[in-house]
Amino acid sequence: xxTRPIKNTILIFVALVVIALITGYxxxxxxxxxIRETEAIETNAVNLYKIFITDxxxxxxxxxxxVLNVFGIVKSVSVNQEHQQxxxxxxxxxxASVNCTMxxxxxxxxxxxxxxxxxxxxxxxxxxADMGLPGDVFLVRCYRxx
Amino acid sequence: xxxxxIYSAVFFLFTICVEGNCFSQEYFTKNGRISFxxxxxxxxxxxxxxxxxxxxxTQTGELRFHVLINAFHFPKAMMEQHFxxxxxxxxxxxxxxxxxxIAEINKVDFSKDGSYKVNVNGSLEIHGASKNITxxxxxxxxxxxxxxxxxxxxxxxxYNIDIPSIVINNISQQIEIIVxxxxxxxxxx
Numbered sequence: 414x415x416t417r418p419i420k421n422t423i424l425i426f427v428a429l430v431v432i433a434l435i436t437g438y439x440x441x442x443x444x445x446x447x448i449r450e451t452e453a454i455e456t457n458a459v460n461l462y463k464i465f466i467t468d469x470x471x472x473x474x475x476x477x478x479x480v481l482n483v484f485g486i487v488k489s490v491s492v493n494q495e496h497q498q499x500x501x502x503x504x505x506x507x508x509a510s511v512n513c514t515m516x517x518x519x520x521x522x523x524x525x526x527x528x529x530x531x532x533x534x535x536x537x538x539x540x541x542a543d544m545g546l547p548g549d550v551f552l553v554r555c556y557r558x559x
Numbered sequence: 560x561x562x563x564x565i566y567s568a569v570f571f572l573f574t575i576c577v578e579g580n581c582f583s584q585e586y587f588t589k590n591g592r593i594s595f596x597x598x599x600x601x602x603x604x605x606x607x608x609x610x611x612x613x614x615x616x617t618q619t620g621e622l623r624f625h626v627l628i629n630a631f632h633f634p635k636a637m638m639e640q641h642f643x644x645x646x647x648x649x650x651x652x653x654x655x656x657x658x659x660x661i662a663e664i665n666k667v668d669f670s671k672d673g674s675y676k677v678n679v680n681g682s683l684e685i686h687g688a689s690k691n692i693t694x695x696x697x698x699x700x701x702x703x704x705x706x707x708x709x710x711x712x713x714x715x716x717x718y719n720i721d722i723p724s725i726v727i728n729n730i731s732q733q734i735e736i737i738v739x740x741x742x743x744x745x746x747x748x
Binding site: 440441442443444445446473477478491493494495497499510512514535536538539546548549551553554 | 587589590592607609610612614625626627629630632635636637639653654739741745
């Protein structure tokens with residue numbers, strides 16, 4: 414007659430283990446954030462670059478690891494070793510850009526076009542100041558909107 | 560008088576060249592590729608970063624890298640999150656740097672197609688800790704385009720990267736780093 418409570422305890426234990434395993438598996442396999450569906454901060458390439466140069470603390474707080482909509486003029490279009498499209502947007506510094514790695518390659522994009530790119534900002538990579546190479550502000554997993 | 564003008568002109572040009580570094584041959588990329596691989600019991604760990612900045616001086620052999628840690632992209636979101644928060648603390652140490660030299664760079668003929676094995680040494684800074692490293696790489700010149708590759712290993716302990724005890728047996732202490740860059744010539748300094 415006392416076997417029922419023991420059975421119930423075992424069942425509850427097994428159920429908890431199964432729930433824990435399913436939760437762990439789901440979390441471990443959680444997909445990356447969908448950039449296209451994430452709310453974005455609006456800015457433009459010139460201002461974005463400027464704030465990273467003039468106030469890096471503010472820039473990091475406001476923009477790093479955030480999804481941005483960046484409006485800018487295309488300076489160059491190329492392809493990296495992974496065959497991902499790299500679009501550089503003009504800034505006020507001739508040798509520096511907002512460097513956007515595209516998730517899906519944008520068709521028909523040309524130098525001089527005005528574009529709106531949405532992507533994840535990973536920050537400013539410093540370049541080599543003592544050798545005169547300015548850094549870029551980097552956006553990854555970008556999509557073109559206009 | 561004429562000699563004086565010529566001497567002045569030569570001196571002027573020399574000054575401009577030194578100031579403007581016109582004798583140097585610098586190549587750079589802002590989209591170099593750095594990957595790493597770690598063998599793990601449950602699942603191998605790989606990540607790619609295609610946003611590495613690198614500068615190579617083909618006259619002096621000086622070689623530099625600057626890499627944003629949070630630009631490493633993992634197949635799984637959870638891996639990326641753990642990498643940034645638990646292991647690399649990317650908010651505190653946002654970038655990794657290498658400053659070194661390619662030994663005997665004068666043995667590489669940058670004027671014609673070819674592939675050259677080179678030795679690299681320098682200081683690698685990861686997670687706020689610096690360590691001198693040496694490694695082997697390859698420089699290739701094809702149709703006037705310069706590319707470089709290298710594969711080397713680092714030990715996590717050398718850079719004060721702690722692995723939580725719960726997963727210490729699942730993650731290798733040694734990480735393989737794969738570097739691959741396609742450089743372009745700097746047109747101005």
